[in-house]
Amino acid sequence: MVPNAYYEARNFDFHQSCPREELHQFLIGLYGDYVIPSTLYEVEQVLRRPDLVLSKPGVKVPRYLVTNEMKAGVWARLRDRLSSLDSSFSMVEVTVDYATHFCDMYVDKQKGKHLSGERVRILLLALPFLLRDLIAPEVLSISQTI
Numbered sequence: 001m002v003p004n005a006y007y008e009a010r011n012f013d014f015h016q017s018c019p020r021e022e023l024h025q026f027l028i029g030l031y032g033d034y035v036i037p038s039t040l041y042e043v044e045q046v047l048r049r050p051d052l053v054l055s056k057p058g059v060k061v062p063r064y065l066v067t068n069e070m071k072a073g074v075w076a077r078l079r080d081r082l083s084s085l086d087s088s089f090s091m092v093e094v095t096v097d098y099a100t101h102f103c104d105m106y107v108d109k110q111k112g113k114h115l116s117g118e119r120v121r122i123l124l125l126a127l128p129f130l131l132r133d134l135i136a137p138e139v140l141s142i143s144q145t146i
Helices: 019-047 068-083 096-107 117-130 136-145
Strands: none
Touching: 019 068, 019 096, 019 117, 068 096, 068 117, 068 136, 096 117
């Protein structure tokens, strides 16, 4: 690094002063690589709770109360909610292609797919509202079955 009085300032943190690092570390790294996948993992874990297994213990292919078709419906509902965002209502515009790309990346876990910082920022703003009551139909069907 070139000697500069700016870098000698008290409590100066070089890495926090770099906007590109903050964008990458927070938006793409932290939120895109950890927060979104762990959130979707938690949704899946709720739908695959041990008390919702219908088959006997030790079976190679367990049978769940929430079927794979119902689980696919949850992710399709999330994709549809994401693609229904328009700028007149939510100040962000999301296309069907972007929503499909999101599902390919995070739900289907396809390798080689990436999102830019601006696209991750759209998820940062929108997902908390889109995930609300996402699994309500499945939870209601479970409570009526039990």
